[in-house]
Amino acid sequence: MIILNKIISFYYREYKLNLSGFQDILTNIIFFFVSIFIFIFSIGPDKETISSIGIGIVWTLLLLSSTLSLRKFYQDDFENGNLLIMHLNGFSFGFIAILKTFSHFIFVQLPFLLSIPIACILLNIANDELIYLFSSFAIGSFILSCLGSISSSMNLMNQRNFLLGSVIVMIFSVPIIIFSVGIVNFEENFKSLISILFGILLIVFAINPWASGLCLKLSLENN
Template identity: 55%
Template sequence: MLFVKKIFLFFKRESKLFHNNIVDLLSNIIFFFLSIFVFVFALGTDEQLLRSIGLGIIWSLLLFSSTLSLRKFYEDDFNNGVLIIFHMSGISYEFIAFLKIISHFLFVQMPFLISLPIASIFFNLPIIEVYNLILTFIIGSLILSCLGSISASMNLLNKTNFSIGSILVLLFSIPLIIFSVGINEYENNFYSLFNLLLGIALIFLGISPWSSGAFIKLALKNK
């Protein structure tokens, strides 16, 4: 029971942080919309063209905007010692990473859900594609959170080359992009692609707590 309470307190703190940093998160979404505008201005306003490439653009911009806030994933908690406090209160680093991923998923990625229908209006996407986009984003953003956790915890150890974390996120999100954009092209294969996406999400969700936990431990040792 005590453990459940600890988890509850963890999420309470996260939601408080969310409320305090809401401007920060909103600026991510504004970055997302502005980059859509930049894309549209660069490509011209040909409706047919925008409709055909809209989904790919939305997905790749989502990817970029969610890598923007990755620096904050562990760094604040690492620097002000909250990670150690959590550990001392009896939560293992792996479990902290797991909880962090869930909270990043809930508080950073989910606000994008509101922006997706609006973004798809700009591209005149058909309604079935919007539906698929939202469905794939719910799973895909979980994958992004896991990747973000890995790369952010890696960056704790790394004081020279920060962009390598983002490069890794982009590299590992290739299958995510292939399957989540491809789900619209091959309608007959909807369920098989959806299952593949779900499988990838579960794999990353399984692996990332362990690797992030290991990185955090090493980083605390070398602090």
């Protein structure tokens, strides 16, 4: 019961933090839309071209804009000592990683999920494709959260070259992009492709607490 209270207070704290820093999330979403505009300006406003590559554009830009907020994943809590306090309160490092991943999914990725329909209108994507995009993004964004947790915990002590964290997320998200864009193109294979995506999610979710917990522990020990 005590651990449940602690989890609830953890999420209450995350909620407060994200509410006070709401303009950061909003800036991410604005980045997403501005890059859609720039994409459309660079390929020309031809309706059929845009709707044929629209899903790919949405996925690429979602990936890019979710890597923008990676720096905030653990860095603030690491620098002001909150990670250590959470650990002293009885959370293991792996459990902190799981909690943080869910909080990143809820507070950073869900606003993107809500902004997808507007992007679909801008990119002229058909309404019946929207459900495929939604289901693939709901799974894929959680995978991105897990990967973001791994890469940002790896780069906690890396003061020189933080862009490496984004590169790590992008290189491991290649299979996700392949399968999630494939969902829309092959509607008859929808079930098998979404099972593959779910399998990737389970693999990454199993690796995540181990890898990020170990990296958090290392960084806190050697800080």
